[in-house]
Amino acid sequence: MSSRILITGATGFIGGFIVEEALRRGMEVWVAVRKSSSRRFLTDTRINFIELNLGSSADIERSLAGLSFDYVVHAAGVTKCVDSADFYRVNTLGTINLVKALLHLGGNIRRFVYISSLSSYGPVHEDEPLREIKPSDPQCPDTAYGRSKMESERCLNTILGDDGKGNTFPYVILCPTGVYGPRERDYFMMAKSIRSHVDFAVGYRPQHLTFVYVLDVVQAVFLALERGRNGGRYFLSDGNVYSSRTFSDLLHRELGVGLLLRIKAPICFLRVVTFVGEHVGRLTGKASALNNDKFHIMKQRNWRCDISDTINDLGYVPHYDLGRGVPLTVSWYKEHGWL
Template structure:
């Protein structure tokens, strides 16, 4: 039985990877913080491993203790990270520096796995091809315009700088599905009869259902790929209202007031929300990073390499994925 460690296992993407690893008969370790929720980690076959990425000495002791009992992991999927912060410096600390500490410790302890799978983001490339709306490709030069995207890019570059290190990087576009909380806010707003969109210029959006990310991860493991990076999307391009229209359909077509917000208004609101949240020591869904993400007009990306090299075939177009997601929200009492 091969072993797999999933960091950030209590989170949205990580918890789905854990479930699929169990289904595939891996010995599964869920890497979490001591404060992490275990709501989606109740299966008794899961080995919980508390990891302190913030303190390298503690992390070294935790991993060394594991190695002395179980040996090293065959595969590691590194999902741990942050998408929202009170202080923007936390993006670099958690997404880049703590990833670096983790990799350095694995190398020091001779615990480098067969594959180190890093869940990154399309946001490492930033707003490019905004005039011609061409798909972003792996040959484009990354130009992140958010603290989140920059922190993920730094982690990617560090992985790529280590000679022979067996990384596989996945760069999903907008990820949605059961358990996800940001798109849930859109569904909640539509249920309350408000649909909110941003800007007046054409916006090309792409999405990927969480289970298709999971599919790609295990295809990559099966193919034994190494030192490669792949974009992940469902292969379609959507206009700005496509997601909200499908949510509305699944909610029974409630009466809807559509509000289109000019970018300058969104910028002001986002900065004020960020300032107020920081004063209270909390994160805000609207913030300067989120503003830049919502302002971006071109989210197309080329998934051809994933299709050709991994055999990746997205199973969820947006209509099917939204249907399943809204049904889950309803079943769990979120909506």
């Protein structure tokens, strides 16, 4: 009998690829959706859909009554919001409600994988550009998004670590750095800008960036399901550190746009742009990609992270550095009419 897996956030960027890998492995796949969710990339007839309201643990229990799962991957969440309080409501409370419902329903879940973010650590070593962020470092996020992820992790680490019957809840936390790949929309904005012959950079201090291709995140998810240490937290990157221009240079090469106007602006200019973007978002009711959270993320100079635990515990081997991942991403954008 095949293993049964529940995947939240499957209509999003990373979640859709997790679904595809679970199907490839012959698992019985259940996908949590909302009525308004797009199913554009979830067309396989083997997928079982179930509507879940993560805003209520009682509603989740009613929806999942009679079902049991071997594995749960919680990838649902928001990365930008009009109202910053929604980060806590969706990312933190949504996680708490799901886990409470699963604990109350019982069952024998072998592993619960929560996809968090390196943003839950914030600028830990901002003034130490060559020092890596480690899972043991204190978390000090400076964005509403990062705080919501940190609080979700802490709930898993403390309040929800035991089902009240002496059984430890078998969770694993994954913290990827900047995730890119086909279907991703934030880095796609950079590709669109470069296609228009403009590359915009912020800040004059060197920036140490890390990235991870979406399929390496998927690899880590299934390694965590199989080998993850209960209560473990694992960082995800491709193992390399890049300069602020590496990603844009690769996009420029793959797009073949010729002459490129490179604009480098001071951090204070970014502060103005994101301030305006934040208020325009509130007026229109549509979250802007250039908001207050984005300001703190883009101004951070050190995104180095230590993935040694991920390699040693999970057997994780990144297969896609930027030199391989960016061409695949741009090719997908072109083939699907995004560029």
